[in-house]
Amino acid sequence: MPHAQKTRTSHVLAVDDTPDNLFLIKAILGDEGYKVNVAKDGMDALDKIAQSPPDLILLDIMMPGMDGYEVTRRVRQNPALRYIPILLITAHEQSSVVEGLDAGADDFIRKPFDTDELLARVRSLLRLKHSIDDREKMSQQREDFVSRLTHDLRTPLVAADRMLHLFQEETFCPISPEMKDAIAAMIGSNQNLLQMVNTLLEVYRHEAGQKKLTFAPCDLGIVAQEIFQELHPLAQEKGIHLQMDVQPMANSLEKQEAIVLGDRLELRRVLTNLVGNAIKFTDTGFVKVRIFKDLKDPEYSTSQPSTNSTAWMVVEVEDTGSGISPEDQENLFKRFRKGKHKRADSGLGLYLSRCIVEGHGGTIHAQSTVGKGSLFTVHLPVTQA
Known part of the structure; x- marks a missing residue:
């Protein structure tokens, strides 16, 4: 039977x-x-x-x-x-x-x-197999649901953002200064939610293997300068000094270049997240970005460097902010691991940054002391032509 x-x-x-x-x-x-x-x-x-x-x-x-x-x-x-x-x-x-x-x-x-022993071992291993298959199926269904949900959420959020801007510009009728302030607050909240949805969508694209990186020569110094121009008003509002130091590269004595072979849009996302976080968690002092070339492998790297790489391009983002506790540092780059700081967000930004950096064959690491600031370091392989 x-x-x-x-x-x-x-x-x-x-x-x-x-x-x-x-x-x-x-x-x-x-x-x-x-x-x-x-x-x-x-x-x-x-x-x-x-x-x-x-x-x-x-x-x-x-x-x-x-x-x-x-x-x-x-x-x-x-x-x-x-x-x-x-x-x-x-x-x-x-x-x-x-x-x-x-x-x-x-x-x-x-x-x-013994026949009974053989059948018992077969049943035991098949229970294990079916349990793993069911768990993987449920995980895939959950990820598919979240992916579809984030796609569907973007449409009303974008529509709401456009409509709020029309109200703010008095396209339909004049509005009072108090109403303009309220609409501005609504726009800010809506944009934060849209950014979270976009980040979540990017995370699931990376995890599902659907994200295709487009590799081309990318000057990290130029990318950092663009980010500085965009975020300078926010830093200025808080009285924070933005600094950038791009050290001359080998064979580039006349021009400061920090070129890697990578996906410019995705690397820009990483730098924007790191610099934006540094400004967010810093109330006084500075946020400084250093970009330089290093021939040594990162000591904290858990993966082997690319065989095509003879050097690393290093990006350091340092701040004099509130710092990160040792407990939070352990989970800093993990998915949905929100820190205990009152300004901490969903915890997806740094996880996505890690996915992007590792997709380029690089590493990302953080050092921090509570009350003294943080230092985030990204190593990206420099591929020789």
Whole structure:
């Protein structure tokens, strides 16, 4: 009688070089309602897995040509495959459980196996498989919903922004100064919400792999200068001094250049976010941007530098603001991790900045002391032509 837990037909691939063993496994699992395919060796198994990934692999270890350990490693190293549980089967006492588990197997059973034990292990691994699949499906559905929602939200927000500006410009009728102030506040709130929706949409594009970066030579010094011109009124209003220092590059003694190969729009988004945050959290003092070339790899980098890169372009954004607590620094670049500061926003801006920087093969890092200010450092690889 089929086990009551199975509500869907599970596909199992049995791999063994002995036909009798395959016949036995197919008979046992077939009686339980599983759909069983068989493979006679490692290469045959890899071909069948690539063509039609099963829900579970029962894999003999000792096979000619390619043993079960190697098959397991190749399955785990294939990025195109979703997670497939692997149950290793062997008749040899010397077979290494450690080697099998280190290769990526999930469980291990020896021949001659007890039928009830085999079925119990199969059920256990399939529960794990279906649980992971269901969780991934729910996650994908949630992300699709948020992506569609952000798309749909932009239309009324943009329309409201245009209408508010028409009211403010007295297009329809004269309005009082008090009404103009109220409309200005509404415009500001609407723009903040629109910016949040746009940021959320960009985050999901990056996470879904839908964001395509357009790489071209980009002068970070010019980008920073543009951002300074845009944000200067805000800094001036707060009495903050904006400073920029672009150090001369090698072979560019007559002209200060800070050129990387990157997506100008996305890198501009990163610098705007960092400089904007620095102004936002600074009440007195300065915000300073330094751009220079460095031949050393960043000490905090967790990824290997690009093989095409012989140097790094470094962007530092320093401020004399309120600083960031050690607890908040741990989650600074994580998704939806809002800081405890009263001015902290949704926590998406720095996460998106990290996605963009890492998409360029770079790194982003922060150092901060509460009450003394912060230093954000971005390393971007300089690709040689």
